[in-house]
Amino acid sequence: MSSAIALVEVGPRDGFQPIGPHIATDVKIAFVEGLYRAGLRRMEVTAFVNERAVPQLSDAAEVLRAAQLLPGLAAQVLVPNKRFCHRALEAGASHIAFVLSASEKHNQNNVRRSPAESVEEYGRLVADLPGGTRVRLNLATSFDCPFDGPVPEADVLKLLDALIPLRPGVEVALCDTTGRVTPDRVRSLFERSIRRYGNGTGWAFHGHDTYGLGVANVLAAYDAGVRVFDSSFAGLGGCPFAPGATGNVATEDVVWTFNNMGLETGVDLGSLLEVSMRGAEIPGAFSGGRVRNALEGQRCVQALEG
Amino acid sequence: MSSAIALVEVGPRDGFQPIGPHIATDVKIAFVEGLYRAGLRRMEVTAFVNERAVPQLSDAAEVLRAAQLLPGLAAQVLVPNKRFCHRALEAGASHIAFVLSASEKHNQNNVRRSPAESVEEYGRLVADLPGGTRVRLNLATSFDCPFDGPVPEADVLKLLDALIPLRPGVEVALCDTTGRVTPDRVRSLFERSIRRYGNGTGWAFHGHDTYGLGVANVLAAYDAGVRVFDSSFAGLGGCPFAPGATGNVATEDVVWTFNNMGLETGVDLGSLLEVSMRGAEIPGAFSGGRVRNALEGQRCVQALEG
Numbered sequence: 001m002s003s004a005i006a007l008v009e010v011g012p013r014d015g016f017q018p019i020g021p022h023i024a025t026d027v028k029i030a031f032v033e034g035l036y037r038a039g040l041r042r043m044e045v046t047a048f049v050n051e052r053a054v055p056q057l058s059d060a061a062e063v064l065r066a067a068q069l070l071p072g073l074a075a076q077v078l079v080p081n082k083r084f085c086h087r088a089l090e091a092g093a094s095h096i097a098f099v100l101s102a103s104e105k106h107n108q109n110n111v112r113r114s115p116a117e118s119v120e121e122y123g124r125l126v127a128d129l130p131g132g133t134r135v136r137l138n139l140a141t142s143f144d145c146p147f148d149g150p151v152p153e154a155d156v157l158k159l160l161d162a163l164i165p166l167r168p169g170v171e172v173a174l175c176d177t178t179g180r181v182t183p184d185r186v187r188s189l190f191e192r193s194i195r196r197y198g199n200g201t202g203w204a205f206h207g208h209d210t211y212g213l214g215v216a217n218v219l220a221a222y223d224a225g226v227r228v229f230d231s232s233f234a235g236l237g238g239c240p241f242a243p244g245a246t247g248n249v250a251t252e253d254v255v256w257t258f259n260n261m262g263l264e265t266g267v268d269l270g271s272l273l274e275v276s277m278r279g280a281e282i283p284g285a286f287s288g289g290r291v292r293n294a295l296e297g298q299r300c301v302q303a304l305e306g
Numbered sequence: 307m308s309s310a311i312a313l314v315e316v317g318p319r320d321g322f323q324p325i326g327p328h329i330a331t332d333v334k335i336a337f338v339e340g341l342y343r344a345g346l347r348r349m350e351v352t353a354f355v356n357e358r359a360v361p362q363l364s365d366a367a368e369v370l371r372a373a374q375l376l377p378g379l380a381a382q383v384l385v386p387n388k389r390f391c392h393r394a395l396e397a398g399a400s401h402i403a404f405v406l407s408a409s410e411k412h413n414q415n416n417v418r419r420s421p422a423e424s425v426e427e428y429g430r431l432v433a434d435l436p437g438g439t440r441v442r443l444n445l446a447t448s449f450d451c452p453f454d455g456p457v458p459e460a461d462v463l464k465l466l467d468a469l470i471p472l473r474p475g476v477e478v479a480l481c482d483t484t485g486r487v488t489p490d491r492v493r494s495l496f497e498r499s500i501r502r503y504g505n506g507t508g509w510a511f512h513g514h515d516t517y518g519l520g521v522a523n524v525l526a527a528y529d530a531g532v533r534v535f536d537s538s539f540a541g542l543g544g545c546p547f548a549p550g551a552t553g554n555v556a557t558e559d560v561v562w563t564f565n566n567m568g569l570e571t572g573v574d575l576g577s578l579l580e581v582s583m584r585g586a587e588i589p590g591a592f593s594g595g596r597v598r599n600a601l602e603g604q605r606c607v608q609a610l611e612g
Binding site: 179180183209210211212214215216219250253256257260261291 | 485486488489490515516517518519520521522525556559562563566567595596597600
């Protein structure tokens with residue numbers, strides 16, 4: 001199994017999406033470029049979605065165009081259905097991330113479809129993609145649903161049975177949408193999935209740090225054989241209606257941890273931290289992660305501390 | 307191996323110690339009582355140390371006296387040497403936690419002794435303890451030193467070889483003082499220690515969440531067979547000179563995680579959260595942890611979130 005770790009920076013999509021005040025398009029592009037300069041070579045740069053539902057990403061086409069000027073950057077865009085996939089393709093997208101949820105209620109809430117209907121939509125979507133288009137499946141609520149709680153592994157495996165044959169070889173991201181899953185369950189589902197479908201299909205883990213388990217769950221997925229991880233610079237992705245509910249696991253926390261384990265991510269932590277410091281200051285943003293602040297406080301030693 | 311988990315609440319010592327503004331003694335006692343009511347039955351309630359170095363804990367005798375009125379509470383107190391151990395015993399302490407550091411520089415900085423000299427001091431200390439006194443060894447910088455970086459496993463094992471025979475059967479806490487150790491190294495050192503000395507001696511893990519690995523490291527120690535964990539309510543223990551550098555792993559984060567793994571800690575999360583909310587509001591305190599805020603934000607669901 002390859003030990004090469006690939007981080008997919010999702011801040012420009014998952015991180016910016018919930019921020020209320022509009023981020024100027026050139027500012028978004030500057031962040032994408034800064035993250036690229038830090039060494040990130042995979043990014044979910046935006047989403048093609050209902051602009052009324054997610055006004056922050058209404059400049060998807062411009063951000064994508066700028067990202068595609070960066071040599072060697074795999075710039076994926078999120079789409080919820082075939083209609084928005086066509087918009088993405090018209091805008092020049094060559095790497096599509098299709099999102100559906102494992103849980104009925106979350107999928108209905110997100111895309112007004114049952115998971116089974118989203119599987120059919122995915123089938124129609126991949127049926128007439130231009131040759132050479134890269135596809136990724138983002139399976140939200142693969143572990144836990146904000147409405148229904150824990151999602152049975154059998155439900156996820158049943159969905160994968162229906163999804164994977166529709167386009168063999170796509171990368172599948174199992175997503176902990178709520179941040180409530182514990183590492184034992186992350187390891188278990190990935191081990192079962194990899195046993196069932198092999199590790200030829202790329203597997204990815206997308207986790208949130210809402211309950212402080214962001215890095216713990218990344219490491220559990222790593223133990224199970226996963227080598228692709230979504231993360232968000234400055235831990236962006238928190239919910240504006242719940243300041244305490246931090247968002248995606250912070251890219252700098254993941255890079256710092258793998259570095260300290262002697263594992264290479266291709267990312268320069270120092271350059272990333274500069275971008276993350278600025279990211280945490282975006283008006284209306286709720287940042288997360290620990291490493292940013294901890295490295296500021298390194299000088300601190302407490303007498304008699306255990 | 308027992309699966310029963312015991313949490314040692316260290317907030318009243320490790321958490322209060324770095325707080326500048328003096329916390330009134332009756333307020334400290336109210337926190338100890340609140341934590342006891344939440345179900346915590348082991349606590350490091352204070353330290354007997356140089357009052358000029360740690361003025362916050364100058365009321366150690368009164369806090370200890372109040373804690374010992376709580377039925378079934380194992381109230382341990384930290385001591386750095388034999389002289390302060392006698393003060394603790396005079397104050398009625400029956401459960402002593404002796405602290406030394408595995409790294410030369412940190413031990414010199416803390417107690418003005420080499421680790422070897424602290425081993426001798428520990429030998430003198432345990433030589434004439436009253437019968438029935440419980441002893442715990444807190445081995446600071448067992449993984450990483452703020453001055454020297456990573457601590458070799460061999461150095462720790464060499465110290466344990468010298469320490470454990472001086473009073474067989476004491477509980478040994480291996481402490482990640484800086485919060486910089488990664489779970490792979492936590493698992494490795496505990497596995498080697500337990501192989502070498504058996505698990506009859508109680509082993510404990512004391513971790514910090516400074517870099518976001520607090521719970522990840524607790525779970526790594528759990529995987530290695532450890533069942534005793536230090537934690538601090540509200541994640542208290544941050545350094546006043548580095549607001550970002552959060553302190554001990556938060557008790558509520560550890561309880562929440564073990565609960566979600568179906569493991570019993572004996573602590574009522576709801577009651578604990580009420581105490582932790584108040585703890586986070588202590589003037590001058592730097593709190594940490596995620597679960598406190600996350601549970602406030604549970605209602606939040608993001609459209610199209612992966």
